[in-house]
Amino acid sequence: MPETQTLSPYDVLVARFRRARQASRALSIATTKRKNAALEAIALALVQQSEAIVSANERDLSLGAENGLSMALQDRLRLDGSRIGALADAVRNVIALPDPIGQVIRGGRLPNGLRLEQVRVPLGVLGVIYEARPNVTVDIASLAIKSGNAVVLRGGSAAQNTNATLVEVLREAIASVEIDPEVIQTVDDFGREGAHEMMHARGLIDVLIPRGGHGLIQTVVAESTVPVIETGEGNVHIFLDESADAEMAAEILVNAKTQRPSVCNAVETLLVHRAAAERLLPVVLGRLREKGVVVHADEQVRAIFSDAVPATERDWETEYMSLDIAVTIVDSLDEAIAHIDRYSSRHTEAIITNDVHNAERFLAEVDAAAVMVNASTRFTDGGEFGFGAEVGISTQKLHARGPMGLPELTSTKWLVRGDGQVRA
Amino acid sequence: MPETQTLSPYDVLVARFRRARQASRALSIATTKRKNAALEAIALALVQQSEAIVSANERDLSLGAENGLSMALQDRLRLDGSRIGALADAVRNVIALPDPIGQVIRGGRLPNGLRLEQVRVPLGVLGVIYEARPNVTVDIASLAIKSGNAVVLRGGSAAQNTNATLVEVLREAIASVEIDPEVIQTVDDFGREGAHEMMHARGLIDVLIPRGGHGLIQTVVAESTVPVIETGEGNVHIFLDESADAEMAAEILVNAKTQRPSVCNAVETLLVHRAAAERLLPVVLGRLREKGVVVHADEQVRAIFSDAVPATERDWETEYMSLDIAVTIVDSLDEAIAHIDRYSSRHTEAIITNDVHNAERFLAEVDAAAVMVNASTRFTDGGEFGFGAEVGISTQKLHARGPMGLPELTSTKWLVRGDGQVRA
Numbered sequence: 001m002p003e004t005q006t007l008s009p010y011d012v013l014v015a016r017f018r019r020a021r022q023a024s025r026a027l028s029i030a031t032t033k034r035k036n037a038a039l040e041a042i043a044l045a046l047v048q049q050s051e052a053i054v055s056a057n058e059r060d061l062s063l064g065a066e067n068g069l070s071m072a073l074q075d076r077l078r079l080d081g082s083r084i085g086a087l088a089d090a091v092r093n094v095i096a097l098p099d100p101i102g103q104v105i106r107g108g109r110l111p112n113g114l115r116l117e118q119v120r121v122p123l124g125v126l127g128v129i130y131e132a133r134p135n136v137t138v139d140i141a142s143l144a145i146k147s148g149n150a151v152v153l154r155g156g157s158a159a160q161n162t163n164a165t166l167v168e169v170l171r172e173a174i175a176s177v178e179i180d181p182e183v184i185q186t187v188d189d190f191g192r193e194g195a196h197e198m199m200h201a202r203g204l205i206d207v208l209i210p211r212g213g214h215g216l217i218q219t220v221v222a223e224s225t226v227p228v229i230e231t232g233e234g235n236v237h238i239f240l241d242e243s244a245d246a247e248m249a250a251e252i253l254v255n256a257k258t259q260r261p262s263v264c265n266a267v268e269t270l271l272v273h274r275a276a277a278e279r280l281l282p283v284v285l286g287r288l289r290e291k292g293v294v295v296h297a298d299e300q301v302r303a304i305f306s307d308a309v310p311a312t313e314r315d316w317e318t319e320y321m322s323l324d325i326a327v328t329i330v331d332s333l334d335e336a337i338a339h340i341d342r343y344s345s346r347h348t349e350a351i352i353t354n355d356v357h358n359a360e361r362f363l364a365e366v367d368a369a370a371v372m373v374n375a376s377t378r379f380t381d382g383g384e385f386g387f388g389a390e391v392g393i394s395t396q397k398l399h400a401r402g403p404m405g406l407p408e409l410t411s412t413k414w415l416v417r418g419d420g421q422v423r424a
Numbered sequence: 425m426p427e428t429q430t431l432s433p434y435d436v437l438v439a440r441f442r443r444a445r446q447a448s449r450a451l452s453i454a455t456t457k458r459k460n461a462a463l464e465a466i467a468l469a470l471v472q473q474s475e476a477i478v479s480a481n482e483r484d485l486s487l488g489a490e491n492g493l494s495m496a497l498q499d500r501l502r503l504d505g506s507r508i509g510a511l512a513d514a515v516r517n518v519i520a521l522p523d524p525i526g527q528v529i530r531g532g533r534l535p536n537g538l539r540l541e542q543v544r545v546p547l548g549v550l551g552v553i554y555e556a557r558p559n560v561t562v563d564i565a566s567l568a569i570k571s572g573n574a575v576v577l578r579g580g581s582a583a584q585n586t587n588a589t590l591v592e593v594l595r596e597a598i599a600s601v602e603i604d605p606e607v608i609q610t611v612d613d614f615g616r617e618g619a620h621e622m623m624h625a626r627g628l629i630d631v632l633i634p635r636g637g638h639g640l641i642q643t644v645v646a647e648s649t650v651p652v653i654e655t656g657e658g659n660v661h662i663f664l665d666e667s668a669d670a671e672m673a674a675e676i677l678v679n680a681k682t683q684r685p686s687v688c689n690a691v692e693t694l695l696v697h698r699a700a701a702e703r704l705l706p707v708v709l710g711r712l713r714e715k716g717v718v719v720h721a722d723e724q725v726r727a728i729f730s731d732a733v734p735a736t737e738r739d740w741e742t743e744y745m746s747l748d749i750a751v752t753i754v755d756s757l758d759e760a761i762a763h764i765d766r767y768s769s770r771h772t773e774a775i776i777t778n779d780v781h782n783a784e785r786f787l788a789e790v791d792a793a794a795v796m797v798n799a800s801t802r803f804t805d806g807g808e809f810g811f812g813a814e815v816g817i818s819t820q821k822l823h824a825r826g827p828m829g830l831p832e833l834t835s836t837k838w839l840v841r842g843d844g845q846v847r848a
Contacts, residue, residue: 422676
């Protein structure tokens with residue numbers, strides 16, 4: 001359908017979704033070799049077209065500067081030659097990943113001779129709504145192609161020129177190896193209306209993955225009739241049990257809070273067993289303080305460690321994503337688990353303990369995508385888990401939970417081979 | 425919270441959901457032994473309380489007769505001593521099934537020494553909205569308990585007295601082995617309002633499974649903010665390829681259409697390759713006709729087999745669930761796949777062929793929960809697949825696709841065990 005002036009935005013967008021779905025057919029059965037050739041073409045094209053990409057990016061950057069975009073966000077937005085090279089390398093890493101499509105998960109022969117196989121197939125058409133960094137455009141498109149899925153992209157408005165150029169580069173690159181470019185679509189030219197239609201494209205888009213802050217994710221969850229995978233919110237706790245080693249506790253806390261404070265697997269609240277509070281808090285909070293962490297603590301903690309600002313109910317609910325931490329004392333493992341159950345976003349929760357019974361209880365009873373004993377919460381990550389790539393970290397229970405790699409972008413299909421069997 | 429007159433239906437229902445969630449904690453970590461003891465108590469109680477159950481059922485049956493419930497539906501509704509015995513046997517079958525909870529799906533040691541395990545955990549609280557047969561109440565509650573999930577039930581209004589008694593029997597039975605009866609909740613006493621609040625209980629109910637007709641399922645999909653698993657719609661096709669064996673085709677068609685016409689895996693549309701239409705149609709349609717099947721066919725089919733009613737566009741879309749079948753001729757495998765892609769509900773699709781290339785193309789290119797070669801579509805069934813029990817047949821792509829057994833009622837959790845590891 002030609003995109004003429006007489007068509008409504010709705011018509012144009014739905015036509016794009018239909019083209020994505022139509023084109024996803026051939027991609028869903030493309031060989032690994034062909035999909036890897038498309039990825040290689042993308043990696044090459046990114047470098048070859050880097051001048052055009054940088055120039056589009058400069059337009060976004062100067063618009064951002066005019067609109068008062070913070071220096072930190074301008075830095076996240078910036079693409080230069082070296083960052084484009086890194087993007088191309090990331091695409092080549094996806095080439096090296098095993099292709100999940102066609103993998104046999106279960107199978108066997110039924111008593112009547114029917115041969116049964118459950119195999120991985122693509123989901124169909126992915127919808128991804130994301131903010132800020134334009135490298136997500138390339139990352140997600142690469143993972144979609146490798147997993148045999150078409151993708152509809154809605155990027156942040158601050159990166160609109162960059163993303164438009166990137167999508168053009170990606171589409172031309174895959175067309176050059178005869179993969180239908182319609183498997184990559186963007187709705188950025190329709191602003192909010194694009195996101196709105198994606199959320200209502202049930203039957204055309206198979207799953208929506210919002211990547212961004214709390215507001216974005218909650219909007220998509222509330223509004224979408226397309227199934228959503230919630231990602232990335234992390235109100236993460238570490239509980240120091242009575243038997244915790246002070247030095248291990250300090251090292252893990254410093255790592256989990258300060259190694260990269262702005263990410264979802266950084267710790268936000270510290271819980272300490274009352275019987276160990278006087279032993280552990282001065283050491284642990286002293287070390288955090290040295291790293292510039294602001295401690296938000298209740299009165300009982302401040303009686304032990306005075307260099308803290310008073311905590312309110314709001315602190316237990318807050319994902320700071322900054323050099324801040326909330327601290328309180330609990331009477332028991334049960335109270336720690338109850339606090340976590342009340343405030344956790346069910347991303348990552350950890351206990352530091354030397355007590356095997358308490359370690360196992362914490363692992364069994366805490367309900368989260370990842371539950372850890374004596375390790376930094378920063379390890380909840382597709383790269384660290386050995387997935388080679390990460391689409392996001394699911395904090396919901398259906399379909400995928402925790403870091404999502406290529407297999408999490410697939411569905412399954414039962415293949416049944418017979419020679420005339422009928423049911424008795 | 426006491427359920428007094430001053431509470432709104434909303435308050436009462438949300439309080440029930442909260443109690444289910446609270447009680448699901450202990451059930452989620454209950455041992456297999458304890459869960460099986462609860463199931464054994466249920467099986468015993470059903471038989472011991474059969475008089476009360478039958479008497480409640482008789483009230484539903486006489487109300488049904490007054491309200492003009494069809495004889496077929498009255499039969500589906502009826503529970504007598506022998507059917508209650510069969511229900512108790514079905515519960516004991518669930519005892520025999522392996523417990524999915526705690527099963528390790530993936531795992532290993534990371535380079536830094538962290539030990540990683542992905543284990544199955546319960547989803548939490550299931551919501552099930554169903555129609556007609558009261559045995560679903562017992563089946564679903566048993567499968568929920570075995571998989572460590574609490575369950576909120578909304579049964580058909582025609583079975584309200586039976587279901588109320590069954591829920592009471594179930595709750596007393598599990599309480600007798602010290603499992604909190606709050607893990608089983610019903611909202612039947614609130615009519616439509618109960619179903620409405622279930623669909624909006626995001627955060628309290630983890631997944632909604634509608635079991636019933638098209639209208640019920642589409643209402644739940646459109647209205648629910650709780651994630652939904654769509655089940656059971658089956659606009660099922662069988663394609664007779666050019667090389668199909670006529671006798672095999674006739675036997676499979678008769679089985680797929682007439683063995684149990686009212687179920688979702690029964691065939692609804694027959695597609696025949698043009699080059700084989702004159703050879704196959706008289707045999708196959710003749711055999712269907714002998715079994716009382718009404719053939720709805722387009723003109724080209726009626727030119728070959730005249731004993732048919734004219735088909736309209738609506739026939740290709742219809743899941744008859746009766747002794748009716750739509751028949752048309754296609755020019756090629758591609759055209760068969762395109763017809764299926766357009767009209768299929770993506771439940772089960774089959775090809776009858778002797779051509780290995782076409783068989784493999786059909787398996788690869790048709791998008792459905794189950795795709796079959798030379799077998800009756802009636803085999804798409806948890807029992808036939810060897811799952812031992814079936815919650816429903818998912819026709820969606822996220823989380824579960826095809827027959828759902830106990831593992832499909834679970835989520836996963838990553839357990840990470842370290843000895844002080846921090847991220848570099």
